[in-house]
Amino acid sequence: MGFLLEQDVTGTEDIIRFVIYIVEAAIILALLICASYAAYRLLRWYCFKNLEYKRYFSEKGAFEEQEIYLIEEFTNHSILPMFRVDVETHITSKLYVPGLAALYDTERETDTYQEFISRFFIMPYTKIRRRHRIICKKRGLYRLESAKISFMRIEIFLDSTAELKVYPRELKIDGINTINNCIYTNAVAKRPVIKDVFSLAKVREYNYGDAMNTINHKATAKSGKLMVNECEFVMGRRMIIYLNFEAGNTGISAEAFQNIMEKSMEYVAYIAGEALREGWQIGYRANCKMEDGSRFVRIGIGAGYGKYIEILEALAETRTVFGNSIGYVFNMDIDAFISNTEIFIFTAYTDLSIQERIEKLESMGNKVYVIDLKEVTVYEED
Numbered sequence: 001m002g003f004l005l006e007q008d009v010t011g012t013e014d015i016i017r018f019v020i021y022i023v024e025a026a027i028i029l030a031l032l033i034c035a036s037y038a039a040y041r042l043l044r045w046y047c048f049k050n051l052e053y054k055r056y057f058s059e060k061g062a063f064e065e066q067e068i069y070l071i072e073e074f075t076n077h078s079i080l081p082m083f084r085v086d087v088e089t090h091i092t093s094k095l096y097v098p099g100l101a102a103l104y105d106t107e108r109e110t111d112t113y114q115e116f117i118s119r120f121f122i123m124p125y126t127k128i129r130r131r132h133r134i135i136c137k138k139r140g141l142y143r144l145e146s147a148k149i150s151f152m153r154i155e156i157f158l159d160s161t162a163e164l165k166v167y168p169r170e171l172k173i174d175g176i177n178t179i180n181n182c183i184y185t186n187a188v189a190k191r192p193v194i195k196d197v198f199s200l201a202k203v204r205e206y207n208y209g210d211a212m213n214t215i216n217h218k219a220t221a222k223s224g225k226l227m228v229n230e231c232e233f234v235m236g237r238r239m240i241i242y243l244n245f246e247a248g249n250t251g252i253s254a255e256a257f258q259n260i261m262e263k264s265m266e267y268v269a270y271i272a273g274e275a276l277r278e279g280w281q282i283g284y285r286a287n288c289k290m291e292d293g294s295r296f297v298r299i300g301i302g303a304g305y306g307k308y309i310e311i312l313e314a315l316a317e318t319r320t321v322f323g324n325s326i327g328y329v330f331n332m333d334i335d336a337f338i339s340n341t342e343i344f345i346f347t348a349y350t351d352l353s354i355q356e357r358i359e360k361l362e363s364m365g366n367k368v369y370v371i372d373l374k375e376v377t378v379y380e381e382d
Contacts, residue, residue, distance in 0.1 A: 047151065051149075055073070057070055139166050139315070167315060237278070243265070244345065260373050264373055272308050281302060289322070347371075
């Protein structure tokens with residue numbers, strides 16, 4: 001009897017010890033899992049903290065049909081290697097990436113886009129630079145805002161802004177001949193004069209559009225008003241291009257008129273290039289809406305490469321809808337008393353309001369030419 005009791009007690013103690021062993025093992029396993037998870041989270045945090053990703057285009061501006069590159073730079077600043085880091089990029093099909101299919105953008109409902117994933121395997125303290133070929137298909141201003149990065153089963157979005165301005169395409173020979181007939185043949189009879197910056201005529205009050213380097217600081221301090229130097233004039237070429245984005249009562253469909261305006265911006269880009277090559281002074285005005293929300297563009301008269309790029313960038317940021325009336329844009333120059341200038345007006349129509357302002361500009365000593373966009377552009381009706 002005593003022997004059986006001793007066996008029962010021993011068996012119970014073994015069961016208790018086994019249960020305690022299982023519980024201890026479970027606790028240790030749970031602690032190991034928690035420690036591993038904490039280490040995993042800490043490792044992810046450390047890697048992401050020491051990760052640097054940026055992207056940019058190889059050019060700040062490019063012409064339509066020009067080929068450039070989207071460049072990605074991935075840098076690992078940590079002591080640990082980073083394997084299988086995926087960076088997802090969405091880009092409009094207007095910046096075509098060869099080899100990628102276009103997908104429909106359900107949010108915008110009017111555009112298609114492409115997507116691709118760049119996978120990085122990067123060692124400690126290493127930078128990887130990767131290039132993607134881009135063909136600029138459509139004039140405009142394009143921005144990539146953020147990139148989706150996947151690593152160690154987590155997804156984050158990092159700011160990686162890349163901006164590109166696509167200028168109107170360069171004209172082919174037919175277009176060059178067409179516009180040259182306007183800017184050369186029409187202007188042979190009377191060549192306006194330009195300013196001689198080395199010969200001072202008088203000091204006058206500042207007008208909108210005057211260059212900042214003409215400010216007379218001594219006269220400004222004495223009078224309390226912003227004063228500028230007015231220079232003498234010498235023979236040369238000084239011009240302003242006006243582009244009217246209003247269709248008026250021409251009866252042209254919206255889509256056809258949009259094509260007309262795209263072509264007219266190609267002409268403006270070419271004339272700006274001619275001004276750069278020939279050393280002319282040129283300014284540009286238009287009554288269009290811009291990407292920044294403004295309702296017109298007014299670029300002061302100047303010369304050189306900087307002025308050329310300024311006009312091209314304005315064309316890239318142009319939306320093909322009108323903002324203010326063309327009369328409003330004319331009035332700013334009339335109020336500023338623009339004179340001794342060749343003025344080229346690209347418009348699809350001319351009404352009494354425009355004609356009155358043309359006469360006013362001519363009375364101020366300017367030579368005005370009107371170019372009918374319906375004649376110099378080819379378009380198809382729906």
